[in-house]
Amino acid sequence: MAADWRIPFNRPAMAGRELDYVRRAIEDGHISGGGSFTSRCQDLLRDVLGTEAVILTTSGTHALEMSAILLGIKPGDEVIMPSFTFVSTANAFALRGARIVFSDIRMDTLNMDEDQLPSLVTERTRAVVPVHYGGVGCEMDSISSICGPLGIPVVEDNAHGLFATYRGRKLGTMGRMAALSFHETKNITCGEGGALVVNDPSLVSAAEIVRDKGTDRSRFLRGEVDRYTWVSLGSSYQPSDMLAAYLLAQLEDRQKIWERRSFLWNRYMDGLAPLAAEHGIRLPAVPAHCSHSSHVFYLLMPDRPSRDGLMDGLRNRGILAVFHYQPLHLSVMARGEGHCPNTISAASRILRLPIYPGLTESEQDTVMEGVRETIEGGLR
Numbered sequence: 518m519a520a521d522w523r524i525p526f527n528r529p530a531m532a533g534r535e536l537d538y539v540r541r542a543i544e545d546g547h548i549s550g551g552g553s554f555t556s557r558c559q560d561l562l563r564d565v566l567g568t569e570a571v572i573l574t575t576s577g578t579h580a581l582e583m584s585a586i587l588l589g590i591k592p593g594d595e596v597i598m599p600s601f602t603f604v605s606t607a608n609a610f611a612l613r614g615a616r617i618v619f620s621d622i623r624m625d626t627l628n629m630d631e632d633q634l635p636s637l638v639t640e641r642t643r644a645v646v647p648v649h650y651g652g653v654g655c656e657m658d659s660i661s662s663i664c665g666p667l668g669i670p671v672v673e674d675n676a677h678g679l680f681a682t683y684r685g686r687k688l689g690t691m692g693r694m695a696a697l698s699f700h701e702t703k704n705i706t707c708g709e710g711g712a713l714v715v716n717d718p719s720l721v722s723a724a725e726i727v728r729d730k731g732t733d734r735s736r737f738l739r740g741e742v743d744r745y746t747w748v749s750l751g752s753s754y755q756p757s758d759m760l761a762a763y764l765l766a767q768l769e770d771r772q773k774i775w776e777r778r779s780f781l782w783n784r785y786m787d788g789l790a791p792l793a794a795e796h797g798i799r800l801p802a803v804p805a806h807c808s809h810s811s812h813v814f815y816l817l818m819p820d821r822p823s824r825d826g827l828m829d830g831l832r833n834r835g836i837l838a839v840f841h842y843q844p845l846h847l848s849v850m851a852r853g854e855g856h857c858p859n860t861i862s863a864a865s866r867i868l869r870l871p872i873y874p875g876l877t878e879s880e881q882d883t884v885m886e887g888v889r890e891t892i893e894g895g896l897r
């Protein structure tokens with residue numbers, strides 16, 4: 518619970534108009550999905566990203582599940598993704614029966630190591646799913662140049678990097694589709710929510726059908742058919758308009774949220790760089806051709822004991838710092854398939870510091886002081 522910590526790991530951003538908009542959704546009498554707030558969020562995201570269509574979903578996980586259904590993933594198909602990611606990236610495709618093939622990550626950005634892709638692709642590869650870790654873009658040019666000629670669709674997992682760019686292009690607009698997350702921990706949130714970015718025009722109406730429980734209800738609502746019926750596989754992926762109302766307030770204030778996060782991220786970087794250099798600690802790396810979303814600020818400690826020691830030192834001061842992800846290729850479900858030493862190394866050494874718009878500068882100073890004192894006090 519956030520309240521139990523002097524400085525919690527996360528406090529969801531409140532832009533200001535959330536409650537007004539939620540009240541308006543309720544007063545308008547349209548609280549199921551597909552109301553005016555849903556449309557406004559979708560249109561705003563489509564226009565800002567400059568893409569074909571954006572479909573709000575009940576979570577980032579569900580956006581990934583929709584992409585797997587839309588690609589017709591079936592048992593025997595292979596889907597390549599990094600081992601260093603959240604469970605949902607894999608689970609969404611495993612649900613369709615796919616075998617997940619894990620790539621390792623680059624040690625600089627902790628993103629999928631694009632150089633491994635050629636050796637992982639087989640004639641059964643049906644999708645590649647790069648994850649823009651911390652909102653820093655994967656090497657999309659290399660990934661596209663490998664997948665494009667082979668006709669392998671790319672689905673970007675952009676749960677972290679909304680509005681960030683790679684070589685001037687918005688993350689989430691370079692693959693055939695992309696998943697966004699609006700979970701409480703994300704930069705822009707409505708508690709639980711997500712979106713499927715559909716960059717391929719030929720998939721837009723199919724995506725509506727998958728979202729609408731496998732029916733052509735959207736065509737019916739537009740007057741294109743006189744009744745709607747079951748036409749393909751699908752599920753119930755549309756969020757309530759009350760959640761869309763909350764989300765719209767956040768999206769409208771995206772610049773303010775972005776600037777505050779960037780400010781805090783840069784302040785961590787400036788404040789901790791000398792200490793990191795002195796103690797062999799690695800801070801986040803952002804290639805010059807990427808603008809990032811300041812979603813994560815991490816320290817890569819020299820080893821697991823020093824990571825655990827720093828985490829304990831901060832917790833003793835009432836500061837919650839956390840680590841993630843457990844290497845997916847070593848999970849019970851993946852049964853150890855894959856060779857991902859960088860993933861194992863990063864997962865055992867990473868520690869994420871609190872970063873959110875409501876973090877005050879004095880709280881951030883307390884976090885940095887805690888890091889400094891714990892490290893200089895000797896970790897073991």
Ligand SMILES: Cc1ncc(COP(=O)(O)O)c(C=O)c1O
Binds near residue numbers: 697698709
């Ligand atoms: C990389 C990544 N992909 C997907 C997800 C799933 O998003 P959601 O929690 O909205 O289902 C997350 C959530 O943390 C994530 O970090």
